[in-house]
Amino acid sequence: MPEIQTKEQLREACEQYQKLLGSRLGLQGDDTRMILICGGTGCQASDSQGIEAEFQRLIAMNGLEGKVAASISGCFGFCEKGPIIKIFPENVFYVQVKVSDVAEIFESHILHGQKVKRLLYTEPASKQKIDTSEEIPFYKRQQRVALRNCGLINPERIEEYIATGGYQALARVLSEMTPDQVIDEMKKSGLRGRGGAGFLTGRKWEFARKYAGDEKFVICNADEGDPGAFMDRSIMEGDSHSVIEGMAIAGYAIGAHQGYVYIRAEYPLAVQRLEIALQQAREQGLLGKNILQSGFDFDVAIRLGAGAFVCGEETALIHSLEGKRGEPGTKPPFPAEAGLWGKPTIVNNVETLANIPVVYQRGADWFSAIGTATSKGTKVFALAGKVNNVGLVEVPMGTTLREIIYDIGGGIKGGAGFKAAQTGGPSGGCIPAQYLDTPIDYESLASIGSMMGSGGMIIMSDQDCMVNLARFYMEFIVEESCGRCAPCRIGNKRMLEILTGITEGRGTVEDLRELKALSETIMDTSLCGLGQTAPNPVLSTMKYFMDEYEAHVLRKTCPAGVCQKLLRYEILPAKCIGCTACARGCPVSCITGAVKQVHTIDQSKCIKCGACQTRCKFGAVVRN
Amino acid sequence: MNTTPSQASCCGASHNPQFQELDAYLNGLQLDLKDPRRKDKLITTLHRAQHIFGYLPEEVQVFIANRFGISHAEVSGVISFYNFFTTTPKGKIQVNVCLGTACYVNGADKVLQEFERVLGIKSGEVTTDGKFSIESLRCVGACGLAPVVTINSKVYGKVKPEDVRDIIEKFLINEIEPEKEAAHA
Numbered sequence: 098m099p100e101i102q103t104k105e106q107l108r109e110a111c112e113q114y115q116k117l118l119g120s121r122l123g124l125q126g127d128d129t130r131m132i133l134i135c136g137g138t139g140c141q142a143s144d145s146q147g148i149e150a151e152f153q154r155l156i157a158m159n160g161l162e163g164k165v166a167a168s169i170s171g172c173f174g175f176c177e178k179g180p181i182i183k184i185f186p187e188n189v190f191y192v193q194v195k196v197s198d199v200a201e202i203f204e205s206h207i208l209h210g211q212k213v214k215r216l217l218y219t220e221p222a223s224k225q226k227i228d229t230s231e232e233i234p235f236y237k238r239q240q241r242v243a244l245r246n247c248g249l250i251n252p253e254r255i256e257e258y259i260a261t262g263g264y265q266a267l268a269r270v271l272s273e274m275t276p277d278q279v280i281d282e283m284k285k286s287g288l289r290g291r292g293g294a295g296f297l298t299g300r301k302w303e304f305a306r307k308y309a310g311d312e313k314f315v316i317c318n319a320d321e322g323d324p325g326a327f328m329d330r331s332i333m334e335g336d337s338h339s340v341i342e343g344m345a346i347a348g349y350a351i352g353a354h355q356g357y358v359y360i361r362a363e364y365p366l367a368v369q370r371l372e373i374a375l376q377q378a379r380e381q382g383l384l385g386k387n388i389l390q391s392g393f394d395f396d397v398a399i400r401l402g403a404g405a406f407v408c409g410e411e412t413a414l415i416h417s418l419e420g421k422r423g424e425p426g427t428k429p430p431f432p433a434e435a436g437l438w439g440k441p442t443i444v445n446n447v448e449t450l451a452n453i454p455v456v457y458q459r460g461a462d463w464f465s466a467i468g469t470a471t472s473k474g475t476k477v478f479a480l481a482g483k484v485n486n487v488g489l490v491e492v493p494m495g496t497t498l499r500e501i502i503y504d505i506g507g508g509i510k511g512g513a514g515f516k517a518a519q520t521g522g523p524s525g526g527c528i529p530a531q532y533l534d535t536p537i538d539y540e541s542l543a544s545i546g547s548m549m550g551s552g553g554m555i556i557m558s559d560q561d562c563m564v565n566l567a568r569f570y571m572e573f574i575v576e577e578s579c580g581r582c583a584p585c586r587i588g589n590k591r592m593l594e595i596l597t598g599i600t601e602g603r604g605t606v607e608d609l610r611e612l613k614a615l616s617e618t619i620m621d622t623s624l625c626g627l628g629q630t631a632p633n634p635v636l637s638t639m640k641y642f643m644d645e646y647e648a649h650v651l652r653k654t655c656p657a658g659v660c661q662k663l664l665r666y667e668i669l670p671a672k673c674i675g676c677t678a679c680a681r682g683c684p685v686s687c688i689t690g691a692v693k694q695v696h697t698i699d700q701s702k703c704i705k706c707g708a709c710q711t712r713c714k715f716g717a718v719v720r721n
Numbered sequence: 722m723n724t725t726p727s728q729a730s731c732c733g734a735s736h737n738p739q740f741q742e743l744d745a746y747l748n749g750l751q752l753d754l755k756d757p758r759r760k761d762k763l764i765t766t767l768h769r770a771q772h773i774f775g776y777l778p779e780e781v782q783v784f785i786a787n788r789f790g791i792s793h794a795e796v797s798g799v800i801s802f803y804n805f806f807t808t809t810p811k812g813k814i815q816v817n818v819c820l821g822t823a824c825y826v827n828g829a830d831k832v833l834q835e836f837e838r839v840l841g842i843k844s845g846e847v848t849t850d851g852k853f854s855i856e857s858l859r860c861v862g863a864c865g866l867a868p869v870v871t872i873n874s875k876v877y878g879k880v881k882p883e884d885v886r887d888i889i890e891k892f893l894i895n896e897i898e899p900e901k902e903a904a905h906a
Contacts, residue, residue: 138861138862138863138876139862139863139864139865139866139878141876142863142866142869142876142877142878143866143878176863176864176865176866177865179865179866321862322859322860323860324820324821324822324823324825324859324860325821325822325823325860325864326860326862327860327862327863327864330862331862362768362805363858363860363861363862364862400761400764400765401764401765401768402764402803402805403764403767403768403803403804403805403806404803404804404805404858404859405802405803405804406859417764418761419758419760419761420760420761420762420763420764420799421760421799422798422799422802423802423803424802438757438758479864481822481823481864481865481867482822482823482826482827483826483827487823487864487865487867488865519822522822553822555822555823555826557826561826566826569822569825570822573859579802684835684838684882704834706831706834706882708882708883
């Protein structure tokens with residue numbers, strides 16, 4: 098492969114490679130059939146690789162090379178319905194495809210032009226089959242900026258990224274702009290950090306540029322530790338080059354020549370894709386010495402995390418990168434002044450970096466026209482939990498929760514009622530139904546006791562217990578607290594003990610006061626962001642769901658029926674016909690009774706799994 | 722600590738193929754003992770060592786410490802900080818139950834309990850025959866498949882407690898299969 102040495106060569110490469118995308122870009126006169134198969138972690142877990150291999154085999158067997166092509170792509174986002182495949186130029190979208198379905202798709206759709214109806218997406222409300230992704234409600238309201246290439250290009254081929262205009266933002270920056278102009282443009286765009294805190298990216302760059310240093314560094318924070326969030330993983334798996342290009346632009350702006358991607362070891366596929374992308378970018382001359390003959394040198398190395406949530410905090414991340422225990426440090430000095438090895442360093446999140454090339458390709462004005470007054474652009478949310486359409490959702494800032502959950506997410510699973518949306522992970526809070534119409538941006542979420550966070554959004558239904566959820570997050574924090582400062586190490590442990598007591602029926606009214614007092618102390622005195630935000634889930638659930646806390650404490654009941662110690666399964670003698678179904682289904686054999694006789698549950702052995710209740714066809718098993 | 726650094730490194734490295742593999746990896750890093758920044762490769766090296774040995778026993782820690790020119794205490798301190806590293810062997814078949822939020826609200830705790838009950842061990846333990854171990858982990862990022870269980874490198878999605886017995890039995894029948902998969906990973 099020839100190296101790309103100038104801006105002109107890059108533009109020529111783009112035109113030349115566009116043929117590769119052909120029907121995917123809707124180019125006139127290109128009727129090559131393209132089969133894209135989702136190669137994200139979720140779909141690969143359901144054997145999307147087997148699907149691709151089967152298509153390749155059938156293409157070769159029928160001698161259709163050159164007329165039909167099959168390729169993996171990044172995540173389409175609609176993970177609930179995976180594995181997903183998309184066929185161009187018709188843009189037909191097949192869901193939940195199995196390897197055994199491939200022969201039928203090939204025979205019917207590819208060879209005879211007949212869509213396989215049973216594999217099309219079914220609109221749950223109207224029960225109608227929908228052919229193309231554009232018409233699916235899940236996609237209709239989305240605006241894909243950070244995810245622009247996910248599910249469009251093969252992430253393992255730099256040619257396809259270049260064909261979408263990739264690396265042209267870098268070329269423009271290097272050839273037309275001074276670093277100060279680059280920073281000004283970034284400030285003008287209003288892009289704020291997508292990792293959680295929402296600091297203005299341009300401002301961060303400006304600080305790092307200002308501090309003198311013989312060396313500076315750009316770090317990509319890919320330590321996506323918020324449980325239930327997978328935006329950054331999908332971007333790295335589906336479009337690693339956009340992150341690399343963003344890092345190179347950031348490097349030019351602050352005067353850095355080395356970048357690091359600090360990535361979770363739990364994301365092997367993302368690491369692999371990133372390695373491939375880096376190698377290809379170097380081969381093409383888009384990383385390394387004298388990029389596009391601008392005199393600017395920049396390269397990127399990968400460093401693995403090792404499973405520590407606190408390493409998402411920038412000072413802890415830097416310590417981990419230096420090969421130390423990932424404990425946070427005090428700020429100031431901020432990394433922009435003294436970061437990696439004491440040198441000026443910026444730490445930007447994956448999604449932030451993926452947005453950067455767009456800002457320079459389409460202009461700061463275009464970017465800042467999207468969103469609200471204080472929060473510009475779009476935000477990717479990982480929609481999960483009790484919602485029908487689990488997946489990645491990218492919407493303009495200012496979209497309401499209701500639109501995300503009901504229009505895009507298809508409402509609550511199993512027709513249950515909405516209880517709360519949890520955003521911001523273990524540092525965030527729960528948003529109750531009364532705020533469903535709040536336009537989402539950094540400020541509005543903070544004002545209702547939650548936070549934007551990195552974009553995890555877990556939907557809770559009326560079958561979820563908010564006290565237990567607060568306990569869940571506190572357990573997470575206690576496990577992940579690094580132990581360096583006392584408020585976080587000891588205080589959160591005490592909070593967890595109290596919450597566990599409440600969910601097990603040992604709670605008192607005094608406990609509720611104690612939780613609030615501890616929360617305030619921990620927030621005021623912890624060293625880093627992890628401790629300072631740790632009590633948020635407890636405080637927000639206490640604020641909006643105090644009735645549930647009171648039920649646990651005063652009446653020793655769990656209204657949602659989740660807290661096992663507070664549950665009791667009983668068999669109603671009037672309804673039991675003695676069919677033995679419950680006894681046979683009980684995993685601990687604690688139900689006794691002869692055939693056609695009333696059965697009873699031995700409460701001392703019952704593990705409250707509820708298997709008996711599911712099995713009873715006569716409604717004789719009740720949960721109290 | 723009874724083992725002195727020199728004992729551990731000389732005895733281990735010369736005869737044991739695992740140590741030879743680690744040794745070759747470390748040679749490839751071309752560590753410059755005068756460069757304070759060499760330590761940024763420590764965590765990556767520990768990943769590699771754990772991949773080779775399955776865990777990080779004391780002699781491996783000492784071996785790595787010597788090659789990096791740092792104290793055993795420093796290496797041990799890094800290992801104990803990160804969840805990913807273990808100083809005790811895990812089972813041949815490693816069951817990991819995701820307890821990320823999305824999995825948790827979809828009943829992952831019940832799935833974990835069922836694995837614990839069927840295998841007769843708690844999370845973090847290994848069965849006496851060394852065959853199975855159970856761990857819980859925080860989010861593999863496959864929330865669309867919640868609750869998720871990974872066994873060695875295979876991912877199981879939408880797992881229900883009643884599926885647990887089947888999953889384990891399948892693995893016991895094809896005992897060779899998980900090893901093949903592990904070699905792939």
